[in-house]
Amino acid sequence: MEKIIIKGGHRLFGRVAVEGAKNAVLPLQAAGILASTGTLHLTNVPVLSDVLMMNELLKFLNIRVQFNQENHVIDLNASQKVSSEAPFQYVSKMRASMVVMGPLLARTGYAKIALPGGCAIGSRPIDLHLKGLRQLGAVIEQHDGYIEARADRLVGTNIYLDFPSVGATQNIMMAATLAEGITTIENCAREPEIVDLANALNKMGARVHGAGTDVIRIQGVNFLHGCDYRVMSDRIEAGTFMIAAAATNGDVVIENAESKYNEPLIAKLQDMGVTVIDQDDGIRVLGTSVLLPSTVQTAPYPGFPTDLQPQMTVLQLLANGTSMMNETVFEKRFMHLEELRRMNAEYQIKNSTAVLSGPTKFSGAEVATTDLRAGAALVIAGLVAQGITQVRNLKYLDRGYYHLHQKLAQLGAQIDRVNIDDQIELASAKEVNHPERG
Numbered sequence: 001m002e003k004i005i006i007k008g009g010h011r012l013f014g015r016v017a018v019e020g021a022k023n024a025v026l027p028l029q030a031a032g033i034l035a036s037t038g039t040l041h042l043t044n045v046p047v048l049s050d051v052l053m054m055n056e057l058l059k060f061l062n063i064r065v066q067f068n069q070e071n072h073v074i075d076l077n078a079s080q081k082v083s084s085e086a087p088f089q090y091v092s093k094m095r096a097s098m099v100v101m102g103p104l105l106a107r108t109g110y111a112k113i114a115l116p117g118g119c120a121i122g123s124r125p126i127d128l129h130l131k132g133l134r135q136l137g138a139v140i141e142q143h144d145g146y147i148e149a150r151a152d153r154l155v156g157t158n159i160y161l162d163f164p165s166v167g168a169t170q171n172i173m174m175a176a177t178l179a180e181g182i183t184t185i186e187n188c189a190r191e192p193e194i195v196d197l198a199n200a201l202n203k204m205g206a207r208v209h210g211a212g213t214d215v216i217r218i219q220g221v222n223f224l225h226g227c228d229y230r231v232m233s234d235r236i237e238a239g240t241f242m243i244a245a246a247a248t249n250g251d252v253v254i255e256n257a258e259s260k261y262n263e264p265l266i267a268k269l270q271d272m273g274v275t276v277i278d279q280d281d282g283i284r285v286l287g288t289s290v291l292l293p294s295t296v297q298t299a300p301y302p303g304f305p306t307d308l309q310p311q312m313t314v315l316q317l318l319a320n321g322t323s324m325m326n327e328t329v330f331e332k333r334f335m336h337l338e339e340l341r342r343m344n345a346e347y348q349i350k351n352s353t354a355v356l357s358g359p360t361k362f363s364g365a366e367v368a369t370t371d372l373r374a375g376a377a378l379v380i381a382g383l384v385a386q387g388i389t390q391v392r393n394l395k396y397l398d399r400g401y402y403h404l405h406q407k408l409a410q411l412g413a414q415i416d417r418v419n420i421d422d423q424i425e426l427a428s429a430k431e432v433n434h435p436e437r438g
């Protein structure tokens with residue numbers, strides 16, 4: 001079993017570069033299904049287990065996939081006949097597989113997708129995806145744990161999303177690129193990753209307007225072709241390192257980061273006494289010895305991103321006073337606090353709000369990751385904890401962070417990723433904690 005072992009108390013100094021965005025590249029990979037000619041050549045692709053899983057699904061769908069991990073390049077060619085079933089073994093491991101439904105419907109007129117399960121952060125329904133695709137003319141049935149969608153032709157229409165769902169916006173937008181006529185998606189998601197997808201689709205010959213606003217308008221075309229496209233940088237990885245720098249009272253430049261994608265986080269960091277400097281080569285974050293408490297509420301973009309909520313609660317727990325975190329996007333995204341309590345965190349949860357008591361003197365412990373961003377939060381807590389912290393269930397971290405422990409080690413953290421059994425590990429932890437005992 002692999003674990004990350006951290007000896008806390010080391011401030012982070014130096015420079016770190018973030019990768020391409022996980023939440024941009026996954027729908028971009030799915031968009032490759034839409035190109036009936038040519039190759040979709042994606043660059044700045046992060047080497048993450050979710051990306052590898054999406055590639056496996058696309059190969060299953062008879063898409064030709066080449067992933068040059070060293071150069072961070074994926075080439076997708078869907079000019080052969082595309083099959084249309086996304087089986088359980090893929091969808092159950094990665095909910096983002098859902099975004100192949102719209103492209104499959106548009107390209108082949110049929111899609112059979114295993115129903116995704118829930119996950120640690122919430123039930124994750126797909127009703128908005130299905131509502132939009134039905135409005136485009138798809139006949140959708142559910143049986144045996146699968147969603148089966150058929151559409152002889154998709155016809156453009158006006159769609160209103162009850163919630164600005166990222167995945168539903170992506171699925172509907174991609175389906176509409178090959179529909180007849182004009183589709184408008186009102187109250188759509190405005191995330192930068194939506195804009196990235198729309199930009200790529202337009203380079204592939206689509207006609208998508210308004211991405212980044214709350215109304216997207218798509219003029220259907222007859223076919224799409226390949227193109228070259230560079231994936232945007234990962235604003236959530238950047239935000240994670242910004243919070244880690246602040247938590248350790250460090251001085252870190254996050255390269256490839258764009259402050260325009262992290263405005264809510266930057267504003268909150270500054271409220272807490274952290275200095276954030278927008279530089280030509282990235283974002284510089286200077287910590288402070290006394291953090292001020294803050295009140296944060298997550299919201300769809302351009303609000304504070306739910307994907308930085310767990311990491312931010314660690315910083316708030318370090319602040320001198322009581323902070324509040326209101327999670328409005330997912331119904332179960334405070335699981336990390338249970339683990340942080342084992343590291344001395346004190347908090348109360350009232351409905352969707354965590355009341356966080358600081359300043360916390362985190363103490364090292366063995367903790368378990370429950371989801372991707374919770375894992376990042378536990379690592380950040382380990383960086384500032386007294387003693388040794390061991391983080392397990394690293395498969396969640398690997399879904400969204402590339403070489404996290406190496407990047408933190410390069411910034412001065414005393415951190416390693418080890419693959420040892422429990423007995424040896426316990427001995428080494430005691431050795432580090434109590435060298436005098438030998």
Ligand code: EPZ
Nearest residue numbers: 023096124125126127128129165166167168307329330372
């Ligand atoms: C995307 O998930 C991201 N994943 C998530 O990142 C992110 O947290 C989320 O958007 C919100 O920003 C990817 O892009 C691969 P949603 P998605 O549909 O599309 C409800 C990470 O850590 N909803 O915007 O699944 C849903 O229950 C991951 O990188 C419906 O009710 O998010 C949730 O409460 C975690 N019906 C809310 O909307 C639907 O049909 C947000 O979901 C769809 C969603």
